[in-house]
Amino acid sequence: xxxxxxxxxxxxxxxxxxxxxxxxxxxxxxxxxxxxxxxxxxxxxxxxxxxxxxxxxxxxxxxxxxxxxxxxxxxxxxxxxxxxxxxxxxxxxxxxxxxxxxxxxxxxxxxxxxxxxxxxxxxxxxxxxxxxxxxxxxxxxxxxxxxxxxxxxxxxxxxxxxxxxxxxxxxxxxxxxxxxxxxxxxxxxxxxxxxxxxxxxxxxxxxxxxxxxxxxxxxxxxxxxxxxxxxxxxxxxxxxxxxxxxxxxxxxxxxxxxxxxxxxxxxxxxxxxxxxxxxxxxxxxxxxxxxxxxxxxxxxxxxxxxxxxxxxxxxxxxxxxxxxxxxxxxxxxxxxxxxxxxxxxxxxxxxxxxxxxxxxxxxxxxxxxxxxxxxxxxxxxxxxxxxxxxxxxxxxxxxxxxxxxxxxxxxxxxxxxxxxxxxxxxxxxxx
Numbered sequence: 001x002x003x004x005x006x007x008x009x010x011x012x013x014x015x016x017x018x019x020x021x022x023x024x025x026x027x028x029x030x031x032x033x034x035x036x037x038x039x040x041x042x043x044x045x046x047x048x049x050x051x052x053x054x055x056x057x058x059x060x061x062x063x064x065x066x067x068x069x070x071x072x073x074x075x076x077x078x079x080x081x082x083x084x085x086x087x088x089x090x091x092x093x094x095x096x097x098x099x100x101x102x103x104x105x106x107x108x109x110x111x112x113x114x115x116x117x118x119x120x121x122x123x124x125x126x127x128x129x130x131x132x133x134x135x136x137x138x139x140x141x142x143x144x145x146x147x148x149x150x151x152x153x154x155x156x157x158x159x160x161x162x163x164x165x166x167x168x169x170x171x172x173x174x175x176x177x178x179x180x181x182x183x184x185x186x187x188x189x190x191x192x193x194x195x196x197x198x199x200x201x202x203x204x205x206x207x208x209x210x211x212x213x214x215x216x217x218x219x220x221x222x223x224x225x226x227x228x229x230x231x232x233x234x235x236x237x238x239x240x241x242x243x244x245x246x247x248x249x250x251x252x253x254x255x256x257x258x259x260x261x262x263x264x265x266x267x268x269x270x271x272x273x274x275x276x277x278x279x280x281x282x283x284x285x286x287x288x289x290x291x292x293x294x295x296x297x298x299x300x301x302x303x304x305x306x307x308x309x310x311x312x313x314x315x316x317x318x319x320x321x322x323x324x325x326x327x328x329x330x331x332x333x334x335x336x337x338x339x340x341x342x343x344x345x346x347x348x349x350x351x352x353x354x355x356x357x358x359x360x361x362x363x364x365x366x367x368x369x370x371x372x373x374x375x376x377x378x379x380x381x382x383x384x385x386x387x388x389x390x391x392x393x394x395x396x397x398x399x400x401x402x403x404x405x406x407x408x409x410x411x412x413x414x415x416x417x418x419x420x421x422x423x424x425x426x427x428x429x430x431x
Contacts, residue, residue, distance in 0.1 A: 013206060061394060287344070
């Protein structure tokens with residue numbers, strides 16, 4: 001078994017980002033939202049015995065529901081996983097659930113089957129985000145504190161490179177379907193299958209080297225009840241770490257903005273700005289490519305100037321992006337060029353803020369064997385933030401019939417996060 005700090009172990013752990021980030025890019029951000037919008041455009045959708053005049057709102061609510069489910073189950077499962085030493089088993093299960101659900105999106109081919117798209121969007125989202133709870137929890141077990149900024153950044157860099165490769169393959173398939181004897185719709189649906197196979201297949205490299213039971217725990221039979229007790233113990237412990245608690249508040253506030261923008265950026269571009277699908281795809285690719293350099297750059301800034309300063313810089317840039325997006329509208333000359341420019345700036349801080357948040361939280365943790373339980377609080381914080389963000393976004397859109405006010409509102413969350421982060425004290429590993 002590889003020891004903590006071994007580069008082979010760190011690389012294997014980081015490779016799960018290579019495997020699962022194709023879901024985040026192709027399904028959450030690029031191809032599927034555009035495919036969903038094209039199928040439901042100018043349509044009234046029936047779902048759960050209700051008529052939805054704004055299908056994009058239904059999609060937003062479906063994602064919100066999936067995050068609520070993850071927020072509810074992850075602390076419970078993490079407590080059990082820590083008590084039984086079975087993080088790897090849970091990670092494998094949710095990886096399988098997510099990848100199979102993504103492949104099942106193949107059967108969403110019309111307004112009549114929109115329920116397939118919504119149901120498996122929910123299951124795929126649950127699989128993706130729940131697996132990340134256990135994946136993130138491995139960080140303090142595979143890397144020493146001084147290695148964690150680079151290890152976290154390496155994961156995101158692997159993820160951006162892998163997802164860009166598959167997205168380009170998918171784009172060739174979608175843009176030139178006749179070369180493969182396909183229709184445009186079926187090409188998009190085949191890309192969903194490719195995402196599921198990529199995710200499940202490459203994840204096996206990570207599973208091969210990750211330790212099964214780092215602390216050699218031998219659970220008693222009533223492990224579910226003991227799992228609940230583990231959760232209760234960690235919840236009480238967190239009250240004794242004010243810096244950790246305050247960081248979670250700041251993390252919650254900026255996650256409202258970050259995750260909502262990631263999930264709904266392409267819908268904003270298509271619905272609010274009237275951009276063509278190819279413009280949106282180019283922007284997404286640009287974001288991913290720039291994000292590779294952003295994650296690397298800010299991991300170095302954090303090493304030299306400290307995590308808190310590096311995070312505050314990224315949060316400030318996110319605020320600027322929100323304000324600039326608010327000023328964009330369909331009638332603006334060369335609006336696509338402005339959207340590309342915003343995408344480039346966004347890419348610079350996208351990987352940076354996610355990578356730094358994960359490594360900063362990891363370095364703030366006390367000496368403990370309950371990493372999954374601690375990271376479940378991190379995950380719940382993020383999921384509740386996404387629920388709030390998507391609900392606020394969808395609600396303001398429904399009230400104003402404009403997404404510009406939704407975007408401007410997100411800037412307020414970044415501002416509040418910046419203020420909270422500015423009040424935090426430095427620690428041994430986090431400056």
